[in-house]
Amino acid sequence: MAKTPPFWPNGAHGALSLTFDDNAPSQLAHALPCLDHYGLKATFYVNPGRRSDWEKQVPRWQQAAAGGHEIGNHTSQHPCSCNFGFHPTYCLEKLNLGDIEATIDEAEAELDRLFPQQEGKRSFCYPCYQSHVGAGVNRQSYVPVVARRFRAARGGGERPNNPLLIDLSYTWAWAVEGHSAEQMITYVEKAVEQGLWAILCMHGVGGDHLAIAAEAFTGLVKHLDQQRRRIWTAPHIEIADYTLRRRTELGA
Numbered sequence: 001m002a003k004t005p006p007f008w009p010n011g012a013h014g015a016l017s018l019t020f021d022d023n024a025p026s027q028l029a030h031a032l033p034c035l036d037h038y039g040l041k042a043t044f045y046v047n048p049g050r051r052s053d054w055e056k057q058v059p060r061w062q063q064a065a066a067g068g069h070e071i072g073n074h075t076s077q078h079p080c081s082c083n084f085g086f087h088p089t090y091c092l093e094k095l096n097l098g099d100i101e102a103t104i105d106e107a108e109a110e111l112d113r114l115f116p117q118q119e120g121k122r123s124f125c126y127p128c129y130q131s132h133v134g135a136g137v138n139r140q141s142y143v144p145v146v147a148r149r150f151r152a153a154r155g156g157g158e159r160p161n162n163p164l165l166i167d168l169s170y171t172w173a174w175a176v177e178g179h180s181a182e183q184m185i186t187y188v189e190k191a192v193e194q195g196l197w198a199i200l201c202m203h204g205v206g207g208d209h210l211a212i213a214a215e216a217f218t219g220l221v222k223h224l225d226q227q228r229r230r231i232w233t234a235p236h237i238e239i240a241d242y243t244l245r246r247r248t249e250l251g252a
Contacts, residue, residue, distance in 0.1 A: 013193070028061075048107050
């Protein structure tokens with residue numbers, strides 16, 4: 001991607017969004033305190049009401065939202081492929097677009113109630129990175145369902161995002177479970193060198209499922225703090241909205 005004219009604000013070389021799925025307790029215990037200590041903001045994709053401890057979590061998520069973190073929509077029921085075996089009937093190959101609309105809208109209504117300051121200012125995250133319903137000749141994308149409701153949505157993918165080219169209705173994110181701080185920093189730095197937008201996907205931090213070590217996360221955040229002028233770290237919706245404006249300015 002051409003580096004002139006510059007794409008990113010305030011002389012930044014590239015951008016990064018730290019994103020977290022499934023409102024895992026370790027995100028509240030480890031990730032949020034670390035981010036707040038260094039003054040960096042992230043996106044937390046939650047499933048309202050799905051966990052038994054959701055009501056207990058809500059005040060802490062509200063505090064996070066008030067502090068500038070994005071609380072994003074991850075659906076209320078977290079539907080994934082039947083192949084995972086999570087549920088015998090409520091799984092993507094057996095669902096239709098109406099089912100997806102229902103679980104997205106149920107979550108959005110609850111998020112609007114609990115986080116009214118972010119109404120219309122949040123992004124979506126595809127559960128299990130999957131964006132289809134049905135099977136075989138009846139399989140179809142539900143990206144249009146999401147695109148009608150959100151300006152941006154996060155999926156999965158091994159490469160950083162070219163801000164001039166990426167479909168904001170399905171941005172790519174690298175899942176980093178089990179990775180070291182050095183591996184994550186290397187990925188981010190390579191993206192920034194190319195003027196791209198890197199998105200990291202995390203679940204557990206120092207515990208819970210698909211976890212990274214708390215020490216690895218802290219090492220990454222320390223690096224981002226030290227490289228603030230080069231790496232613009234911000235929530236997914238903030239960078240997506242900036243990207244939309246900058247594309248218009250550049251006639252892209």
